[in-house]
Amino acid sequence: MTGKNREAAHKAGSTDAEAILERLAARHSCRVFDGRPMDQETIRRIVLDGTQAPSSCNQQQWHFIVITDREALRKARDIAGGNPHFSECGALIYLTFQKGWAHRNYSVVQSVGAAGYHMLLSTHLRGYSGIWNAGVGDHSQLREMLGIPEIFEILGALAIGRAAETAPAMKAPRRPDETIMSFERFERPAPTIYPVKPAESYPADRIANHDNPFAEWNPSAWTWEQLADFRGYSVWAKSPTPGVFVSARHGEATAREMEVLGPVAPGEKVAEIMPWGGTTTVELLRHLPMDAQLNVVELSDNNLSFIRERLRREGLERSSTSFLRADRGRLPFPDASLAIVYFPQSLEQVPDLSGVLDEAHRVLKTGGRLLAGTRNMTSRYGRQWRDDESRGQVPLQGPFTPLPARTVRSAIADRFEITDEAGIGLAQGYDADLSRGAWRHRRRIYVIKARRR
């Protein structure tokens, strides 16, 4: 290619440039690898491609540690905890930087970020798949395993390799352009700026995941639109791989809630309200007869497409399942049309508890059942939430505040006839022991079943 031709081919908007950009835009994270090793020379070239990225003052204060040994990959997975794909990828590339230079505006972090993304693009163009992981686990264990000196900071790791055939091939949705960019001055639609505690300023260095003094956990301080926006994008942080979002805290709790629900007759019309990532939808579908008509209701279409794909991956795709969006908390059903309305620990996530219960009452038929499990403020877990959990950032599912069991009970008793009550879990997390005894109002999750008169 002559110099002139090359220039023409690289001109913005040329067919070549568009084709390359389109290929780059098709990159998406892979969390299920096939376990095959990768050739060392290819890995080396991917890392070197990454070093073509700009760096603050050209200092290139980065260091990349590549792991390919299967035993070491398994150990890396165990240290990471939440990223099971580490053991099956072809290589893990740890991203580290030398501390002491270019910290202003996190310049050194920005530089490693640029190199990491360049490596992901190179991985993709070379026909492999990859994923960025900040969740690498305990840094001191990693330092010991990899011999990383204290003066180097660990930022994360890229997992690269061949995607398994079972890996979801979906790309997480991108926000519309008008919500993430503006010309000449800052402009952004209100639903995409989330509530925080009022303050004069929000110094970034005072905000950490586990310690965020500005986090607003009260869902009543959020609008329905803000909740829909926040929950709808963050759900994709883990892709619709089967088995994701099986929260240790919820544990077997949903199965116990299904026991309280009891048998469901064939053909009954059921609505599940705000299941976010669909973990409870999976349990619910396993409980329902094949021909029950399940309506999954969420605030954003993004959650619905996520749950739909998740169910497909879990082998639970059924033609009788519908996916519906609730606009500002209004349930998308005619009056008196449903047999069961289920709130899977979602009543504590809504901005308007009374309005939502009125809606449940409106859409249930006479004799229809309401089932709700709610995280209980009057429990050991409630205390732990107040003292610890709520000091951190709002979770991906959105803000919530556990409700006292008696508050839920009386709000439901105002509208329905209560037919069963139970408490799940004695400890602040994990166990799912169910009790209908005197302590039911003191357990981690309060479950209530009621009938529409």
Ligand SMILES: Cc1cc2nc3c(=O)[nH]c(=O)nc-3n(C[C@H](O)[C@H](O)[C@H](O)COP(=O)(O)O)c2cc1C
């Ligand atoms: C800095 C950073 C850290 C991330 N950490 C993790 C992680 O620990 N585990 C994980 O499964 N995904 C992780 N991701 C992947 C994101 O969830 C993913 O990029 C996002 O959902 C967009 O999807 P896409 O990469 O398919 O476009 C991380 C991504 C970035 C940029």
